[in-house]
Amino acid sequence: MTISRMCPTCRNRQDFRKLDDAEQAAVRKEKGERHYVHDLWRCTAEGCRWYQPYLHTAGGGLLPERFGKQAAADG
Numbered sequence: 106m107t108i109s110r111m112c113p114t115c116r117n118r119q120d121f122r123k124l125d126d127a128e129q130a131a132v133r134k135e136k137g138e139r140h141y142v143h144d145l146w147r148c149t150a151e152g153c154r155w156y157q158p159y160l161h162t163a164g165g166g167l168l169p170e171r172f173g174k175q176a177a178a179d180g
């Protein structure tokens with residue numbers, strides 16, 4: 106499932122999907138074990154690492170660089 110959101114990094118509307126387990130773990134590592142990661146979505150544009158909560162860009166950030174390359178068939 107994807108949602109359409111304005112991506113501040115891409116500067117246009119993109120499809121977002123929920124973070125997978127590895128991405129959630131990476132955010133926790135950066136923000137702390139108790140950081141709520143189950144309502145975070147990421148931009149699926151190629152090379153984009155932006156993620157954010159469902160409703161707003163506040164609280165968003167960039168995933169580590171290794172998450173910048175996604176499989177073409179992702180989704």
Ligand SMILES: [Zn+2]
Pocket residue numbers: 112113114115116119148149150153154155
């Ligand atoms: Zn983006």
